[in-house]
Amino acid sequence: MNNPETAGFTGAPSPGKRDFLRYILLGGLAAWAASVLYPILAYLKPPKQGEVEVSSVKAGKLSDLAKDSGTIVRFGNRPVILVRLEDGTVRAFSATCTHLDCTVQYRKDMGTIWCACHNGKYDLTGRNISGPPPRPLEPYRVVIQGEEVFISRNA
Amino acid sequence: MKTLSHRIYDWADERLHLQELVTFMEKKSVPRHRGSIWYYFGGVTLFLFIIQIVTGILLLLYYKGGEQLAFESIQFIMSKVAFGWLIRSIHSWAANLFILSALVHMFSVFFERAYRKPRELTWLSGMMMLFIGFGFGFSGYLLPWNELAFFATKVGTDIAGIIPVVGKPIMVFLRGGDDVTGATLTRFFGFHVAVFPGLFTILLTIHLIFVQRQGMSEPARFEETAPKERTTMPFFPNFMLRDLLLWLIVLNVLAILAVFFPWELGVKADPFASAPAGIRPEWYFLFMFQTLKYLPASLGVIDGEVFGILVFAIGGLLWLLVPFWDRSTVRGRRSRMITYVGLAVIAYIIVFTILGWTT
Numbered sequence: 001m002n003n004p005e006t007a008g009f010t011g012a013p014s015p016g017k018r019d020f021l022r023y024i025l026l027g028g029l030a031a032w033a034a035s036v037l038y039p040i041l042a043y044l045k046p047p048k049q050g051e052v053e054v055s056s057v058k059a060g061k062l063s064d065l066a067k068d069s070g071t072i073v074r075f076g077n078r079p080v081i082l083v084r085l086e087d088g089t090v091r092a093f094s095a096t097c098t099h100l101d102c103t104v105q106y107r108k109d110m111g112t113i114w115c116a117c118h119n120g121k122y123d124l125t126g127r128n129i130s131g132p133p134p135r136p137l138e139p140y141r142v143v144i145q146g147e148e149v150f151i152s153r154n155a
Numbered sequence: 156m157k158t159l160s161h162r163i164y165d166w167a168d169e170r171l172h173l174q175e176l177v178t179f180m181e182k183k184s185v186p187r188h189r190g191s192i193w194y195y196f197g198g199v200t201l202f203l204f205i206i207q208i209v210t211g212i213l214l215l216l217y218y219k220g221g222e223q224l225a226f227e228s229i230q231f232i233m234s235k236v237a238f239g240w241l242i243r244s245i246h247s248w249a250a251n252l253f254i255l256s257a258l259v260h261m262f263s264v265f266f267e268r269a270y271r272k273p274r275e276l277t278w279l280s281g282m283m284m285l286f287i288g289f290g291f292g293f294s295g296y297l298l299p300w301n302e303l304a305f306f307a308t309k310v311g312t313d314i315a316g317i318i319p320v321v322g323k324p325i326m327v328f329l330r331g332g333d334d335v336t337g338a339t340l341t342r343f344f345g346f347h348v349a350v351f352p353g354l355f356t357i358l359l360t361i362h363l364i365f366v367q368r369q370g371m372s373e374p375a376r377f378e379e380t381a382p383k384e385r386t387t388m389p390f391f392p393n394f395m396l397r398d399l400l401l402w403l404i405v406l407n408v409l410a411i412l413a414v415f416f417p418w419e420l421g422v423k424a425d426p427f428a429s430a431p432a433g434i435r436p437e438w439y440f441l442f443m444f445q446t447l448k449y450l451p452a453s454l455g456v457i458d459g460e461v462f463g464i465l466v467f468a469i470g471g472l473l474w475l476l477v478p479f480w481d482r483s484t485v486r487g488r489r490s491r492m493i494t495y496v497g498l499a500v501i502a503y504i505i506v507f508t509i510l511g512w513t514t
Contacts, residue, residue: 045324046331046338072427077334079427095429099460100447101313102306105429116430117310118448132459134452 056152062144065090070106070113073151079103080140080151081113083124092140092151093126099133113137183370183390188377193263194394195401197366200260202402203253204359206409207291210246211348218298220344222337225300226423233420240417247418248409250292254439257285265477265497268484269372275478277365282475284358287351292437294347300340305424307436308343309335310444317461336426375489435511442504443467445511474500 013021054076065071070083072095081095083106093113095103102117112129113122120131127136143150157165167173185194217236219228232239261281264270270278293311297304312335316326331338377385388394422431436444443463450459457465473480483490 044328046327049332072429074427081429097430099452100310102309102430102434103428116432116434117306118444128452132447132450132452134458134460 056150059092059149059151061147062090062149063147065149068108072103072105075140075151081106081137082142082149082151083113085124090142090144090149091124091126092142093122093137094140095137097133098128098135098137099131104137179367180391181389183367184387185371185390185394186373186377187386187388188374190263190267190374193260193267194371195398196256196260196263198398199401199405200253200256201359202405203249203256204355206249206406207246207253208352210242210249211352213242214246215348220298220341222300222340225298225340226420229299229420241413244413244418245409248412248416250295251438252405252409254288254292257288258439261285262497262501264372266494267372267374268481268489268493269374270478271481271484272478274365274369274372277362277369278478279475280358280362280365284355284362287355287358289439291347291351291355292439294343294351296437297340297343298347299420300424301421302424302428302431303421303434305335305426306430306434308339311436311440312339314460314464317458317464334426375484438508438512441511442507445507445514448511470500 057073057075059073059080059082060071065082065084067084067088068086070081072079073082074080079095080092081104082090082092084090097104097115097117097120099115099118099120102115104113104115104120104122107114110121111124113124113126114120115131115133118132120133121129122133122137123129125136126139128134139154140151141154143152164173185191214232217228217232217239219225229243232243234240264278264281293308297308312326312329315329316322318325327333329339329342330336331342435441446467447460447463450463452459454462477493481490481493484493
């Protein structure tokens with residue numbers, strides 16, 4: 001064996017030993033990189049905030065909501081749109097546009113629920129009728145007790 | 156008897172070998188041809204970046220992050236701090252001119268085929284800086300925490316969420332949660348004042364080193380002219396003085412815009428208000444925004460918006476990689492296709508920007 005690298009060494013490492021060392025070193029390097037990268041990547045992911053699970057909220061007084069008008073109310077962390085039709089019935093839908101997350105509004109002149117961001121339209125049952133929204137707005141249940149309007153998630 | 160400045164120069168030269176740099180500067184030249192004007196836009200973009208660094212640091216002295224503080228702190232800068240209105244207005248205007256100038260620079264490089272061998276990497280580093288420039292614009296837009304920015308950020312980050320598989324984690328990463336909240340503002344602030352400036356400075360250094368190593372790109376038609384007819388201009392001082400004069404003009408334009416068309420602050424963001432009518436993103440995102448408006452909810456098997464974003468992503472990638480697929484320019488032929496593609500892209504952007512602006 002006249003390999004210049006190993007010439008002169010009495011105990012020249014066998015290929016097996018050399019590979020073994022290489023695996024140990026590369027494996028160690030990979031483990032080291034993983035132990036550095038994993039905490040950083042995990043740190044980037046925001047922790048889940050303890051969101052209060054709301055099942056029902058008091059949305060306001062009926063008298064504050066004129067006929068043929070709409071308003072946004074808080075439902076936990078989410079906006080909900082409350083629409084009072086001309087006949088006096090009250091409906092509630094998720095106010096988050098199903099297209100790209102904007103908050104919708106009631107348009108008296110169009111008689112529809114409208115999103116200003118990309119001109120999406122929903123009818124007064126929450127159905128997407130025009131523009132880019134791909135899905136209808138999620139409906140909420142409305143309960144009126146005397147003067148008070150309550151909304152809750154559909155079971 | 157040597158003058159003091161000579162003695163200082165000699166002292167530094169002995170230690171740092173400045174003579175090599177001086178020789179390099181003396182030899183550097185700029186080709187003169189009918190497209191020479193485009194050589195100035197890289198420098199103008201650089202100048203506007205320097206203005207952003209300076210005004211950005213000044214704004215940092217008073218800006219406060221957070222849902223309850225951000226809008227009020229900009230109000231404070233604009234109404235109470237001496238010349239605060241001017242600094243903020245210049246920062247906003249210079250940001251827009253920066254993007255405009257970078258786009259002009261990019262398109263001129265595209266049409267002159269200056270990206271061709273050996274400058275592929277210069278093109279790539281420039282395109283990456285342009286993308287970071289868009290990131291600067293998008294993140295900076297949110298910092299005043301006003302209504303327009305709030306919804307623009309909701310839409311922009313939601314678009315990231317559309318990408319299959321990796322989209323959702325990216326969206327949560329960008330927002331710092333499932334929704335756009337104060338956590339998003341904190342993250343965007345970090346991107347805007349630390350991450351992007353750092354990355355941009357590294358890329359800018361690389362970009363400028365490449366330009367120095369390779370010299371100014373010469374259009375093919377310049378290379379074809381007889382050597383006797385090819386004229387050049389020394390970079391120092393001729394070109395540099397012209398550069399500086401243009402920078403001065405840009406600074407004046409900027410001052411006029413900032414003073415006579417002060418940047419609005421708008422209405423404070425309210426996460427429980429409807430998106431206001433007339434909402435639109437910054438002008439350089441307008442053509443994409445308008446396209447999304449026209450796309451129907453569904454195109455057969457694929458959602459309209461997914462299709463739109465996919466097309467823009469693929470288009471952007473092809474544009475980024477143009478030095479690698481434009482084979483005819485490499486072979487020394489002038490590809491008409493490249494010109495048509497470029498013109499079509501510009502026409503599309505202009506038409507949809509105008510539509511977005513007027514409707």
